[in-house]
Amino acid sequence: MAYEYLKEEIIQYSKEIGIDKIGFASADPFKELKGRLQEQQQLGYASGFEKGTIEERTEPTLLLESAESIIAIALAYPTRIKNSPKSVKGDRRGLFSRASWGTDYHIVLQQKLSLLTEFIESKVQGFQYRSMVDTGELSDRAVAERAGIGFSGKNTLMIAPELGSYIYLGEMITNLPFTPDIPIEDGCLDCTKCLDACPTGALVEPGRLNAQQCLAFLTQTKDYMPDEHRDKLGNLIYGFETCQVVCPYNKGVDFHFHEEFEPDPELVKPRLTDLLHMSNRTFKEKFGKMAGSWRGKKPIQRNAILALAHYKEESAVPDLIQLMKDDPRPVIRGTAAWAIGKIGTEDGYTEIIAAMKTETDETVLAEMEKGLGFKERK
Structure with missing residues (x-):
């Protein structure tokens, strides 16, 4: 008792x-x-x-x-x-989930x-x-x-x-012997909206997730985003939540119970080009209190590049060219080259060809080839 x-x-x-x-x-x-x-x-x-x-x-x-x-x-x-x-x-924004x-x-x-x-x-x-x-x-x-x-x-x-x-x-x-509460019965019944909406098939069956194919997981990785998933992120730069958005239990749900969880619009929906050249220190100062910062700036910057490609944002091409030419990280250089090609300006294609003459990393060169491939498909 x-x-x-x-x-x-x-x-x-x-x-x-x-x-x-x-x-x-x-x-x-x-x-x-x-x-x-x-x-x-x-x-x-x-x-x-x-x-x-x-x-x-x-x-x-x-x-x-x-x-x-x-x-x-x-x-x-x-x-x-x-x-x-x-x-x-001209002023594209990314989005943290x-x-x-x-x-x-x-x-x-x-x-x-x-x-x-x-x-x-x-x-x-x-x-x-x-x-x-x-x-x-x-x-x-x-x-x-x-x-x-x-x-x-x-x-x-x-x-x-x-x-x-x-x-x-x-x-x-x-170490206290509390009486256990009674589990709640499954409430999904025959609904399959989340499985039907998953863009990568990561929900391989009800209740089983292949994390390696889940976009929420892939936004947190530091290597290249798999080719087949690059167009599926939209403007999301951290996390992915379609399987929650379509769930009937989330219809109309919007709880503002905790001041700590209130979103700062400029942080959760940041300007994409501002992210591209951000130093580690600035990134930590600005985003360090958010859960989405735990993997550092590299995945966020890679995803920001993909989002600019999604929008085909021509005003961002000069920033992307600078990354392709000068960034020390192969993944960022290569992703920028791919994005330049997808956006599809003639100046961009010219810069990719020029950059290929001095690029030595094989993975980046492969991404440059993919970027130029967009021109051939025009």
């Missing part, structure tokens, strides 16, 4: 500190998840960003020996920008979990715990599903019926 009372106190306190949903789960091994993770690895579908071994990701007692239960939390984030700057010819708006969610959720920790420590002697948000070993989604936060959608995202899938997740393993 003491733990039931404490559980109710924690639930009440979570509301006071701005946690939108909280649930409690057992710390038993995630046996079904373990099998799926092994399959993902065998199929080559894992992203490579995952932390820990499969055992550590599915057995809470390996992370906290005294584990008895897990507390899961969820915070909703907004989906619409107030006073959004327009992207127009909604999951990167405002202050990095890792920081915000860890702060909430720290407050919960302090509250429980004030109530229980010998309290032991381990908290994590996204970058920890446990699967946030598996924990949240077991704790009744929501159900795992066919798009592999956690869907809370009252909040949709635009939610951040975190959890705390504890």
Whole structure:
């Protein structure tokens, strides 16, 4: 009875500190998840960003020996920008996906979990715990599903019926024997909108994602974007969320519960040409508090180049020519050459031919050939 009372106190306190949903789960091994993770690895579908071994990701007692239960939390984030700057010819804008708006969610959720920790420590002697948000070993989604936060959608995202899938997740393993909450039944039923809308086929079947083909993952890589996916990003420079946009549970969803997640229009929808020549220091100063900055400026700059090519923005050609000729990074030089060719100005083609005479990197030369290939197809 003491733990039931404490559980109710924690639930009440979570509301006071701005946690939108909280649930409690057992710390038993995630046996079904373990099998799926092994399959993902065998199929080559894992992203490579995952932390820990499969055992550590599915057995809470390996992370906290005294584990008895897990507390899961969820915070909703907004989906619409107030006073959004327009992207127009001559002044094109990129876009960070909604999951990167405002202050990095890792920081915000860890702060909430720290407050919960302090509250429980004030109530229980010998309290032991381990908290994590996204970058920890446990699967946030598996924990949240077991704790009744929501159900795992066919798009592999956690869907809370009252909040949709635009939610951040975190959890705390504890040594306290809380009564587990009841999981929510699957709510997707026969809907396949997310699978039908996935532009790369990354959702290979309901609930299974090939991360290597997912555009959200590919926007965070530092090598060349695969040829077949370059035209699919549009103006997105970090993340991709079509599988969320089409989900019926997200229709009309736009929660502005947390000031920390409010988007700065100039940051989440930045001018593309401003990104091209940005120093590391400037990038960190401007975008460092956003979740989308974690991989550094290179993926963002590469994606900005692709977005300018998507728009066929002729005013950006001089900037792209400068990158093609002077940037020390082959991926940026090569992507710029490809983009110049796609935009398709005669001056651009002339500059590619001239640059090929001094370029020594084979990958860049290959991209230059691809750029010139656009002229042949005109």
